Amino acid sequence: TKSDTEGFPHSIVELLDGFKASKTLFTASKLGVFDVLSDSGLTVEEVANRINASVLGTEKLLDAAVSLGLLHKLKCEDKPVYRNTEQARQFLVSDSPLSLHAYILHCNDMIWPLFTHLESAVREGTNQQERAFGKKSENVFQDVYFKKDEVTLRFMNAMHSIAKVTGRDVATAFDLSHFRTACDVGGCTGAMAYEFTKAHPELSVIVFDLPAVIEMKSHFQSKEQDGRVSFVAGDFFKDDLPKADLYILARILHDWSDEKVHELLSKLSKSCTPGCGLLLSEILLDEERTRPSRALLQALSMTEGRQRSAAEYSNLLKKHGFSPVHTRYTNNLLDAMLFVKDEQT
Ligand code: SAM
Numbered sequence: 001t002k003s004d005t006e007g008f009p010h011s012i013v014e015l016l017d018g019f020k021a022s023k024t025l026f027t028a029s030k031l032g033v034f035d036v037l038s039d040s041g042l043t044v045e046e047v048a049n050r051i052n053a054s055v056l057g058t059e060k061l062l063d064a065a066v067s068l069g070l071l072h073k074l075k076c077e078d079k080p081v082y083r084n085t086e087q088a089r090q091f092l093v094s095d096s097p098l099s100l101h102a103y104i105l106h107c108n109d110m111i112w113p114l115f116t117h118l119e120s121a122v123r124e125g126t127n128q129q130e131r132a133f134g135k136k137s138e139n140v141f142q143d144v145y146f147k148k149d150e151v152t153l154r155f156m157n158a159m160h161s162i163a164k165v166t167g168r169d170v171a172t173a174f175d176l177s178h179f180r181t182a183c184d185v186g187g188c189t190g191a192m193a194y195e196f197t198k199a200h201p202e203l204s205v206i207v208f209d210l211p212a213v214i215e216m217k218s219h220f221q222s223k224e225q226d227g228r229v230s231f232v233a234g235d236f237f238k239d240d241l242p243k244a245d246l247y248i249l250a251r252i253l254h255d256w257s258d259e260k261v262h263e264l265l266s267k268l269s270k271s272c273t274p275g276c277g278l279l280l281s282e283i284l285l286d287e288e289r290t291r292p293s294r295a296l297l298q299a300l301s302m303t304e305g306r307q308r309s310a311a312e313y314s315n316l317l318k319k320h321g322f323s324p325v326h327t328r329y330t331n332n333l334l335d336a337m338l339f340v341k342d343e344q345t
Contacts, residue, residue: 020064021068022107022112023108023112024061024064024065024068024070025065025068025070025104026104026105026107026108026112027061027108028061028062028065028070028092029092029094029101029104029105029108030104030105030108031051031053031061032050032051032094033047033051033061033062033065033071034070034084034088034089034092034093034094034101035093035094035095036050036051037071037082037083037084037088038084038089038093040083041072041074041076041081041082041083042081042082043076043079043080043081043082044058044059044062044079044080044082045079047062047082062082065082066082069085069087070084070085070087070088070092071083071084071085071088072084072085091165092104097164098164098165099161099164100161100162100165101161102154102157102158102160102161103157103158103161103162105154105157105158106154106155106157106158109154110144110155111301113128113132113133114127114128114129114132114301114302115300115301116132117131117132118300121300121301121302122300125302126302127140127301127302127303127304128302129143129144140255140303141210146210146212146213149216152212152213152216153216153219156188156189156213156216156219156220159188159189159191159251160188160189160191160220162251162333163188163189163191163192163195163250164191164195165332165333166281166330166332166333166334167191167192167194167195167196168195168198168199169330169332169334169336170192170195170250170279170281170330170332170334170336171192171195171196171198171199171200172199173279173326173328173330173336173338174279174325174326174328174336174338176196176199176200176203176246176277176279177200177202179200179203179245179246179277180202180203180204180245181203181204181205181206181243181244181245181246182196182203182204182205182206182244182245182246182247182248182279183205183206183208183241183242183243183244183246183247183248184196184205184206184207184208184248184250185208185236185241185247185248185249185252185264185268186208186209186236186249186250186251186252187205187207187208187209187248187250188207188209188213189213189217189219189220190205190207190217190220190221190229190231191220192248192250193205193207193229193248194226194229196248197226197228197229198226203228203246204228204229204230205228205229205230205248206230206231206232206242206244207229207230207231207232208231208232208233208234208236208241208242209231209233209234210233210234210235211233211234213233214231214232214233215233217231236264236267237260237263237264237267240271241267241268241271243271244271244276245273245275245276245277246276246277246278246279247268247271247272247276247277247278247279248279248281249268249278249279249280249281250279250280250281250282250334251281251282251334252264253280253282253305253308253313253316254282254283254295254298254305254306254307254308255303255304255305256304256305257304257305257306258306258316260304261316262316262319262320265316265317265319265320265322266320268320269320269321269322269341272321272322272341273341274341274342274343274344275340275341276340276341277338277339277340277341278317278322278338278339278340278341279336279337279338279339280313280317280336280337280338280339281334281335281336281337282307282308282313282334282335283295283298283307283333283334283335284308284309284310284313284327284329284335284337285307285308285309285312286309287309287310287311289307289309294333295307310324310327310335310337313337314337314339317339321341321342321344322339322340322341322342323339323340323342324337324338324339325338325339325340326338
């Protein structure tokens, strides 16, 4: 038989099923499948019993997860036994150090509902918070994420899990040995800050974030005791920023319009003396704005921000007296750019 199916639209067919695959991962995570399989392999009945679900539904979910490479299915006497794959063990079990569990729940609970209204989002050119959650939102942080402690914690957990997985690559992307104090602007749980202090023994980091976030920081401090990380509450559009000789902006600017970015950068620029560093971490688009698709898909959630290329970020920052020094494509979820404040502006 001819295995080369030239002319067959493989990539389109894969996209047709993409949403089913995502939802399989989300549902298995949400029901705790990877957690109940974290110690040993289990039969369908055992998993169904522990996740409190039907045997029929659990079997279909587990088999789909096997087909996606998330679980192994092993022959065992009379009944098959399901086990976590190595990747599931490392990234999907909720209490593993590099778990993406919280981010997966964020995708399921906050992003998926927005994308079910993509058609309206495109027609109207606006985000779909109101259709998806019944709430109009001018500022997604204040109006959606930080209204209730429980939602704030869920958002923080999601940010924390991505920062844990990406933080080391961002923290080690550049030689930062001449900086002593950093301020992680919008630094959330401090996950990124701890990666910076781990990587740079001379550096201390102040995490600056909204009061609603800083109030919850104790939920994330258990294992990470490091006196070089401290926390300051404030609004980066309204309040003074802590003094530092390196400012970190990780996953901040893509949430804001050029106008808001200018507002924030102008403030940062005033806090900076010549030689001060600014480390930006974002997904960087290529100059044609065609890749990576991760960034362009994220843009469809239609926050007021935009995804930008390295040249676009450089142009925004140059207007505030910051010159690009290095750009690092990490091949991870986040790229990084280092800027330095010019002598005179
Ligand atoms: N930098 C973190 C990271 O990379 O994991 C978190 C990125 S998260 C997408 C954006 C962060 O900006 C949130 O922690 C949010 O609370 C914070 N933030 C949003 N608006 C803010 C404001 N006006 N002042 C201070 N922080 C703000």
